Amino acid sequence: MKVCKSLFALCFSVLIVFLVVAPMASAAQDTGKxxxxxxxxxxxxxxxxxxxxxxxxxxxxxxxxxxxxxxxxxxxxxxxxxxxxxxxxxxxxxxxxxxxxxxxxxxxxxxxxxxxxxxxISRQVIVTRAEDTTKFKTMESLKGAAIGVQRGSIQQDIAKGIEGAKLSPVDKVSDIMLQLESNRVDAAVMEGPVADGQVLNHPDLAITDIQIPDSDTPxxxxxxxxxxxxxxxxxxxxxxxxxxxxxxxxxxxxxxxxxxxxxxxxxxxxxxxPKPNIFQIFWDYRNYYWQGIQYTLFLSAMGVLFGFIIGLIVSLLRLSQISVFRWLAMTYIEILRGTPMLVQLLIIHYGIAQAFNINFTVLESGIITLSINSSAYLAEIFRAGIQGVDRGQTEAARSLGMSYGATMRHIIIPQAIKSVLPAIGNEFVVIIKESSIVSFIGVADLMFQAQAVRSITYSALSPLIIAAAIYFVMTFILSKLLGIVERRLSASDQR
CATH class of the missing domain: 3.40.190.10 (Periplasmic binding protein-like II)
Structure with missing residues (x-):
């Protein structure tokens, strides 16, 4: 019980720091034009x-x-x-x-x-693999080809005008290069100077002689x-x-x-x-990855911590005898579990700012999104744990004169948390991996840093492999630590 009280005290202390102290610090920095x-x-x-x-x-x-x-x-x-x-x-x-x-x-x-x-004013060009430059000489030769473009760009609009073209939009220019080198697309529409730099660092690619009509774009x-x-x-x-x-x-x-x-x-x-190998890239840009690891672990820890608090409250509402509370809790859980986390992130970061003029920082938006998303799953985990406690213990506590609240605080919840601790740990592991989505709004987490290294090194794949290896190491170590905790708790049950 003391452990639970300490845990709740820690959670609320961190919550106060996040909601009060952090915004005040940000406001102090927002001085001057x-x-x-x-x-x-x-x-x-x-x-x-x-x-x-x-x-x-x-x-x-x-x-x-x-x-x-x-x-x-x-x-x-x-x-x-x-x-x-x-x-x-x-x-x-x-x-x-x-x-x-x-x-x-x-x-x-x-x-x-x-x-x-x-x-x-820039020109637009067609980039392809060096051996395919003779294959693609006119716009007509691109008919029915798979074309790589950057999503939301003018190049995507140009590619739509190619008859029968199969467009493959991606977020990053480095992803277009990876598509070309892995034969996922036949060619790519790119901005001239951008293509010059990419081809200079990718000898296996080349700019074709195709003249795109009216391709000079302001x-x-x-x-x-x-x-x-x-x-x-x-x-x-x-x-x-x-x-x-x-x-x-x-x-x-x-x-x-x-x-x-x-x-x-x-x-x-x-x-x-000579291009740097994967080990050189990791060593030369280790500071990028280290910074990304710190953000990823911080985001994941905050997401599970606040998700723990919110999820426990929602689970109690879900088990409430008051139908309105049950309905609200069920609606909260179903909406968050039934919508993609990316949509939730965009609504919190952009939608709330536009509708209510509340501008969370990218870090705050990431933590809020991970917290509420995690809380929906943790709420169901807690509910299963609470319902798994023998009903006789509730009856025994009430027969001794304990109130419903005291019974839940002192008898039921401590046992429920102990029984679902492995599931909570698994949620932490999942959040570490899913936190990569926050890089979409500019949080400098591990995935964001890997994309930065891709842009700097012109290496499309190696930085991603390094990031994947780091994610694996983090989740593997965490899984082993959770296993140790679980075995200790199991040992105490067997005595």
């Missing part, structure tokens, strides 16, 4: 991650433009790395002030956001609908940059930085350079 820029940092040379002097940085031509906009406004620049197809929801919900991520101002997008003047900065003040400031900065031809210089410098040419290496030397 700032501008938040959303982008997808896998679109070199416009925005990409680079290990500079041992530090992970997001760099690129779009970053230089964003820095100049912020400087002209006298504001601090903050960058949020978000999946490309989540950028517009993030802007619409007010989580970011503008999008600068090589975005094309299409008529469809203009219905929801306002765009700045064009700051760069790039512009997106802001919330009606934000004319910010739009005017952005356009003023862009006019100065274009008048001095600085945008082209930003793009060229970013390409050299990304390709390695800024260090004096030629394109031929870069292509001939």
């Amino acid at each position: 700032k501008i938040v820029v959303g982008l997808s940092a896998d679109f070199a040379p416009y925005e990409f991650r680079k290990n500079i002097n041992g530090k992970d940085e997001i760099v690129g031509s779009d970053i230089e433009i964003a820095k100049r906009v912020a400087a002209d406004m006298g504001a601090e620049l903050q960058i949020q790395d978000i999946a490309f197809d989540s950028l517009l929801p993030a802007l619409d919900s007010g989580r970011i002030d503008m999008i600068i991520s090589g975005m094309t101002p299409t008529d469809e997008r203009r219905q929801n956001v306002d765009f700045s003047d064009t700051y760069y 790039m512009a900065i997106a802001v919330q609908k009606g934000n004319t003040e910010l739009l005017g400031q952005i356009n003023k900065t862009l006019a100065t940059l274009k008048a001095n031809n600085e945008v082209d210089k930003f793009v060229n410098d970013a390409f050299k930085l990304n390709s390695g040419e800024s260090t004096g290496e030629t394109a031929e030397q870069i292509k001939d350079k």
Whole structure:
């Protein structure tokens, strides 16, 4: 019983810190004028991650433009790395002030956001495997081909115009490369300078001679609908940059930085350079993975901890004699177990911000999502544990004059928790793996860091294998620790 009391005290202490102290700390940091820029940092040379002097940085031509906009406004620049197809929801919900991520101002997008003047015009190209360049020479030759594109991009719209094409949309450019190298797709539609960098680091791929009709696409900065003040400031900065031809210089410098040419290496030397093996990648980027492990374990621990509290409360409501409480508990459980966690994450992170103007940080949104999702399953686990306690113990306690609440606190719940502890541990293991979904909104967990390493190294598969191995080690160690605890509890039952 003392253990249970200590556990509840710890849970509520952490809950108070999370709900009270953390927001106060965040508010203390939100002083001064700032501008938040959303982008997808896998679109070199416009925005990409680079290990500079041992530090992970997001760099690129779009970053230089964003820095100049912020400087002209006298504001601090903050960058949020978000999946490309989540950028517009993030802007619409007010989580970011503008999008600068090589975005094309299409008529469809203009219905929801306002765009700045064009700051760069890029070309679109077709990338395929080197041995297939003779196979694909015209747009007609792509008829019926499997085409890889980035989800939500202008390239996806272009690919839809290819007769009979089978589109394979993915979130990351590195995933497109993996599709090509594994023969999952025949070709890919990509933005010109992005394709140049990828081909430079993937000698087995090549850019075809296919000329895509009307493929020159403009790039512009997106802001919330009606934000004319910010739009005017952005356009003023862009006019100065274009008048001095600085945008082209930003793009060229970013390409050299990304390709390695800024260090004096030629394109031929870069292509001939041996690619790092999986062990080199792990060692060189061990700090990325270590940071990801910390976030993953923290998210998982908080998810199970708060899920434990909420789940226990919901299970008691589920067993209540009051029908309204039972109905509410059943509805809560069925909705959370019957909807995908990704949908829950997006509703909490973007939907609540848009509907109620409550902006959780990415970390808070991740913890809340994991907690409520876990609580629905834990509630049923607790219910099974409580119902598994011999009814005679309840009757004996009540015959001794104990109230229903005292009986549950002192007799039933401690035994129920002990009996379902292995199931709770299994839920912890599941949450560790499912926590990878929070990388979708920009939480720097293990999966997020693995994607960053993919972008930096141009290695599509090895960083994922490393992440999978780390997930296995974490869950294996946790399973063994839970086994030890279970055996100790079993030993006490046998005495």
